[in-house]
Amino acid sequence: MEDFILWSNARGIDTSRVDLRVDPHTRARAVVCASTAKIKAGEVAVRVPFTACLGTTGLRCGYATCPLDDGDVGSSKQFYTPSDRLAATLAHARFEAEGGTGGGDRDGGAWRAYVVDALPQTVDSPVTTWTNAEIAEMAFARGIGNCAKAKARDAGTIKKLNEKYGDASWTKHFAWALSCVRSRAVDLERGESFLAPMLDMLNHSHGAANVKWDASDDGEAVVLRALKTIDEGEELLTQYACEPAESFLLYMGFVGGMNPYDRVELWSSLGEAADWFAETFRSEGGEVVLDKAAGRSIANELEAQQRARERASIVELSGGGGTADDAAELRLRDIQSTLMGPSVGWRTDYDEALWLMFRHFTQALMPDENADQIVMHAIKKRCEEVLLSMKTTIEEDEKLFSAEDTPPRLRAAVEYRLFKKCLLVKHLQSD
Numbered sequence: 001m002e003d004f005i006l007w008s009n010a011r012g013i014d015t016s017r018v019d020l021r022v023d024p025h026t027r028a029r030a031v032v033c034a035s036t037a038k039i040k041a042g043e044v045a046v047r048v049p050f051t052a053c054l055g056t057t058g059l060r061c062g063y064a065t066c067p068l069d070d071g072d073v074g075s076s077k078q079f080y081t082p083s084d085r086l087a088a089t090l091a092h093a094r095f096e097a098e099g100g101t102g103g104g105d106r107d108g109g110a111w112r113a114y115v116v117d118a119l120p121q122t123v124d125s126p127v128t129t130w131t132n133a134e135i136a137e138m139a140f141a142r143g144i145g146n147c148a149k150a151k152a153r154d155a156g157t158i159k160k161l162n163e164k165y166g167d168a169s170w171t172k173h174f175a176w177a178l179s180c181v182r183s184r185a186v187d188l189e190r191g192e193s194f195l196a197p198m199l200d201m202l203n204h205s206h207g208a209a210n211v212k213w214d215a216s217d218d219g220e221a222v223v224l225r226a227l228k229t230i231d232e233g234e235e236l237l238t239q240y241a242c243e244p245a246e247s248f249l250l251y252m253g254f255v256g257g258m259n260p261y262d263r264v265e266l267w268s269s270l271g272e273a274a275d276w277f278a279e280t281f282r283s284e285g286g287e288v289v290l291d292k293a294a295g296r297s298i299a300n301e302l303e304a305q306q307r308a309r310e311r312a313s314i315v316e317l318s319g320g321g322g323t324a325d326d327a328a329e330l331r332l333r334d335i336q337s338t339l340m341g342p343s344v345g346w347r348t349d350y351d352e353a354l355w356l357m358f359r360h361f362t363q364a365l366m367p368d369e370n371a372d373q374i375v376m377h378a379i380k381k382r383c384e385e386v387l388l389s390m391k392t393t394i395e396e397d398e399k400l401f402s403a404e405d406t407p408p409r410l411r412a413a414v415e416y417r418l419f420k421k422c423l424l425v426k427h428l429q430s431d
């Protein structure tokens with residue numbers, strides 16, 4: 001790590017207020033407040049000039065050679081997501097740092113201390129190294145399904161890159177680079193993310209972050225700003241993202257305890273929820289009374305409206321206007337291919353659509369009942385069904401989670417399913 005610190009300082013990264021702590025067993029790093037002084041709220045703990053970052057030319061990053069920008073048809077931004085582009089840039093830097101000749105600025109050697117020596121050799125996560133049996137331990141369809149989708153998508157991208165650039169080029173590092181990007185890139189909400197050495201060694205906390213990353217006042221650097229006073233020796237923690245547990249486990253290999261943004265998918269689509277409603281709320285004689293085809297078409301309509309809203313909000317986030325349409329479409333594709341997919345749970349727009357649909361069904365089938373109460377009853381019934389469908393109980397999971405001899409991957413999968421189950425129980429107990 002000393003070489004990395006020397007390299008960082010030579011690149012203008014000011015590390016005088018922090019130290020790196022390395023766990024001797026796992027080699028995992030944590031950034032801690034240096035023993036020299038506390039860091040007060042609002043102060044800058046670390047400053048990383050963009051010239052020491054790896055990313056896009058737009059940010060004037062020091063390493064910005066994206067091999068996908070080779071001018072060929074099929075290599076433009078249209079065909080790759082921002083994560084693909086950053087991963088290709090990192091893969092290219094590593095290829096050069098290890099002596100490969102890949103064109104571009106041939107500056108890779110200068111980045112060796114970071115891309116070869118400091119970045120992890122592997123990112124252990126369900127989408128990278130876990131076996132199918134290990135993935136299955138996540139138990140919830142959303143996590144497993146998103147993992148399968150991400151793996152299939154990555155395999156497709158790698159195949160495409162190998163066909164175009166050959167598998168002995170920088171592409172041989174692409175899968176590794178993508179996992180590094182997903183687990184450590186910084187995003188300043190300017191559209192594209194980048195890798196900032198040193199900042200990317202900070203760990204995450206769902207609820208106790210004491211620093212946040214920010215653009216420097218002069219716009220030349222990314223800085224870590226203290227959110228409160230940080231004592232000597234205290235670990236600097238940031239909140240990487242406000243995302244459900246899937247995003248953390250699939251792309252970073254950890255769950256990180258109770259996540260306030262976590263959610264449970266009760267059905268994989270509104271159509272499935274509509275069928276479930278029809279099957280569950282039958283006549284006294286046991287016949288299905290809700291017209292299933294009509295139920296499905298309501299579900300499809302609500303889902304289409306939801307997609308249109310999502311698209312519109314992404315266009316708005318991208319700044320609106322003509323060219324933003326492409327960016328919005330790409331961003332939507334990126335989000336959908338990695339994180340989301342249709343989702344029906346609660347506390348999002350999809351929940352609103354679900355609620356509307358179930359209200360509509362209730363009013364048609366049981367006009368004398370209090371529709372909201374029936375909807376609540378239906379959702380709780382589903383929570384119970386999902387809980388009962390699990391192969392393990394909460395108590396068994398708790399035991400596995402705390403047993404010392406539980407293998408780390410199983411522990412991570414158990415932590416994932418355990419918090420989901422706790423969410424279901426919490427919902428069942430709510431008024």
Ligand SMILES: C[S@@+](CC[C@H](N)C(=O)[O-])C[C@H]1O[C@@H](n2cnc3c(N)ncnc32)[C@H](O)[C@@H]1O
Binds near residue numbers: 027183203204251
């Ligand atoms: C951006 S890096 C952080 C630095 C990392 N510890 C290292 O050695 O470079 C992200 C990785 O750190 C680990 N990590 C970060 N926050 C964590 C947390 N709250 N719980 C468990 N692992 C965490 C995960 O392995 C994750 O993939």
